[in-house]
Amino acid sequence: MSVPRARIVELMKAQCQVFATTFNPKGVRMGNKILRQRLKGPAVAAYYPRKTATIRDVKREFGPHLTTWDDAEEDRFEYIEELKERGKSAPKKKKAPPAATHGKKR
Numbered sequence: 001m002s003v004p005r006a007r008i009v010e011l012m013k014a015q016c017q018v019f020a021t022t023f024n025p026k027g028v029r030m031g032n033k034i035l036r037q038r039l040k041g042p043a044v045a046a047y048y049p050r051k052t053a054t055i056r057d058v059k060r061e062f063g064p065h066l067t068t069w070d071d072a073e074e075d076r077f078e079y080i081e082e083l084k085e086r087g088k089s090a091p092k093k094k095k096a097p098p099a100a101t102h103g104k105k106r
Contacts, residue, residue: 009025016023022032055070083089 012025013023015021022030024030024032055068055073059066059068059070080089
């Protein structure tokens with residue numbers, strides 16, 4: 001003797017109300033398993049150290065009337081100058097718009 005499907009569905013509905021779960025009799029994928037998990041944001045945010053103020057931030061805040069010295073920036077400029085002297089720097093950007101080509105497209 002089997003139990004009618006409607007009766008089983010009613011039982012499932014009551015069970016879901018009692019245990020505060022999602023009623024999904026057709027088994028449609030809804031993502032509830034993922035949504036029930038704890039949020040990962042706080043753990044990921046705690047992994048990275050807190051950002052501290054840099055010389056660039058101080059320059060941006062106080063403007064050009066404050067003289068600062070950024071060793072890392074000066075080293076970077078020096079390195080770029082050395083590359084330019086050897087001809088190994090990045091190529092210059094184009095100033096003019098691209099030339100229009102008159103012809104058939106392939």
